[in-house]
Amino acid sequence: MRSLACPSRDEARDYLADAVEPYTHAGLSKGYAATGAELDSVVALYDAYDAGFGAPAEPLKGAGLTVELRNAIHNGYEFTQAGRKLAAIRANLMAGVELCPVCGIAPPRELDHHLPRSTYHALAVYPRNLVPLCHDCNHSKSKSVADDPAERFFHPYLEELPNVPFLRATIIIHEGGLVADYDIDPNAAIDAVVRARLAYVIERLKLNERYAREINIYLTSQVTAIRMSFAWAGPNGVRDYLLAQADVESARFHLNHWQPVLLRSLAENVDFCDGAFADVLPA
Numbered sequence: 334m335r336s337l338a339c340p341s342r343d344e345a346r347d348y349l350a351d352a353v354e355p356y357t358h359a360g361l362s363k364g365y366a367a368t369g370a371e372l373d374s375v376v377a378l379y380d381a382y383d384a385g386f387g388a389p390a391e392p393l394k395g396a397g398l399t400v401e402l403r404n405a406i407h408n409g410y411e412f413t414q415a416g417r418k419l420a421a422i423r424a425n426l427m428a429g430v431e432l433c434p435v436c437g438i439a440p441p442r443e444l445d446h447h448l449p450r451s452t453y454h455a456l457a458v459y460p461r462n463l464v465p466l467c468h469d470c471n472h473s474k475s476k477s478v479a480d481d482p483a484e485r486f487f488h489p490y491l492e493e494l495p496n497v498p499f500l501r502a503t504i505i506i507h508e509g510g511l512v513a514d515y516d517i518d519p520n521a522a523i524d525a526v527v528r529a530r531l532a533y534v535i536e537r538l539k540l541n542e543r544y545a546r547e548i549n550i551y552l553t554s555q556v557t558a559i560r561m562s563f564a565w566a567g568p569n570g571v572r573d574y575l576l577a578q579a580d581v582e583s584a585r586f587h588l589n590h591w592q593p594v595l596l597r598s599l600a601e602n603v604d605f606c607d608g609a610f611a612d613v614l615p616a
């Protein structure tokens with residue numbers, strides 16, 4: 334789990350105006366002829382959204398707007414699809430995000446409405462409410478927002494995740510197999526609600542099951558380096574290699590990415606470094 338650079342909102346009002354602009358499709362009138370004052374009212378909701386760090390709040394549902402305007406914004410989200418008039422919203426948000434900010438497994442392919450579009454119509458095309466996620470994370474995340482603050486996803490743009498190692502992998506080597514169980518490190522210096530929210534994300538998105546599928550593929554890429562480190566310098570060589578590679582990957586991805594977390598845990602595993610790697614990694 335990581336934070337992302339907060340997108341600009343310089344064009345948010347223009348995007349909004351384009352999203353609702355009236356048009357005719359198959360003989361039917363669509364969109365909504367919004368006044369400048371109405372657009373300003375929506376932008377005021379954007380201000381409130383930013384001020385509240387994207388947390389759910391009744392006023393953000395835009396009850397003061399007309400139903401027609403809210404519906405037009407909701408439907409206007411479709412224009413963010415490739416080739417349509419608001420495709421730039423999607424392209425700009427996706428640009429430079431190599432991996433899903435939540436799982437770190439796959440590239441993001443979809444935009445998630447952090448506050449769901451079905452409830453928060455007026456925020457449907459607000460770039461800061463749109464977060465690039467991979468397909469699996471987007472589909473496992475609930476489409477509603479929990480009342481319990483401990484069951485809320487982090488806002489990758491507006492909330493700062495703690496800049497300390499908080500993800501932990503516990504390694505179990507058993508009968509020729511290697512299992513890593515991920516959880517939130519009980520010793521990490523983070524507050525209780527943050528801890529609960531991080532743990533909730535791991536559970537809700539079934540990250541342990543998903544990481545289990547990735548670990549053996551990933552470790553295959555490390556086999557030769559581990560084997561050569563052992564041949565040259567024994568268990569200390571393996572440990573030093575794993576820690577050095579973890580530093581490279583932390584810098585490349587982030588501190589709490591599952592790969593460097595796994596490597597650091599393997600470096601601490603005496604059996605693994607002492608040769609058990611040969612039993613659990615491909616020959």
Ligand SMILES: [Zn+2]
Pocket residue numbers: 433434435436437438439466467468469470471
């Ligand atoms: Zn993901």
